[in-house]
Amino acid sequence: MESLVLMNAYLLPLTGGVLLGLSAMWLLLSLGRIAGISGIAWGSLAGPERVWRTLFLVGLLLGGLVTHNVIGQPVPAExxxxxxxxxxxxxxxxxxxxxxxxxxxxxxxxxxxxxxxxxxxxxxxxxxxxxxxxxxxxxxxxxxx
Structure with missing residues (x-):
């Protein structure tokens, strides 16, 4: 039982890390862009590439919400x-x-x-x-x- 709890403690961070790496690789290979969130956020405010940047940021937020709803773990919001x-x-x-x-x-x-x-x-x-x-x-x- 203890090993199951330990596995669950590492499963979400490991999955998140893999998904973060895959999304960074996808962005680099598909658009030739680095997945630096500060640069993406800054560029979403103005400029010709603001659409994909805004969609990327919305996807990050929606991914967190979907994960929260699917897994059912509380999100520390306070x-x-x-x-x-x-x-x-x-x-x-x-x-x-x-x-x-x-x-x-x-x-x-x-x-x-x-x-x-x-x-x-x-x-x-x-x-x-x-x-x-x-x-x-x-x-x-x-x-x-």
């Missing part, structure tokens, strides 16, 4: 963080993706798969600063992070 912290965090992430020339999906999923040295540096930076941020936030806010 945050205990104050609104100002959520807004500030979003702005910092947006600034970081512009400064870093892409986001974790563009660099980590697609860039590393293409053996891009720039993406390796960006991904190592994301991971290192993420670990540092967790330790700093835990020391400031306690174990709630």
């Amino acid at each position: 945050s205990t963080a104050p609104l100002w912290l959520i807004v500030a965090s979003g702005l910092l992430v947006g600034l970081g993706t512009r400064m870093g020339g892409g986001c974790t999906s563009g660099h980590g999923v697609c860039g590393l798969g293409r053996r891009s040295p720039r993406s390796l540096v960006a991904t190592l930076t994301f991971m290192t600063l993420g670990v540092i941020t967790v330790f700093v936030m835990q020391s400031l806010m306690g174990a709630a992070v």
Whole structure:
């Protein structure tokens, strides 16, 4: 029974990772585009390619909803963080993706798969600063992070 619970704990993330990789590969092979979500989101606001970009983003959202309804697991939609912290965090992430020339999906999923040295540096930076941020936030806010 324990092995079944363990398998289920890994099955959804593994399936999600495989589907993410396949969708990134499909986008690269069919349109010659990198599946960097920040670039896709930015390009969906204006420009000649906004239709496919908007459809891609809608597909991500619908995929999550379909998965939730099929599997029936609760979606964590509540945050205990104050609104100002959520807004500030979003702005910092947006600034970081512009400064870093892409986001974790563009660099980590697609860039590393293409053996891009720039993406390796960006991904190592994301991971290192993420670990540092967790330790700093835990020391400031306690174990709630």
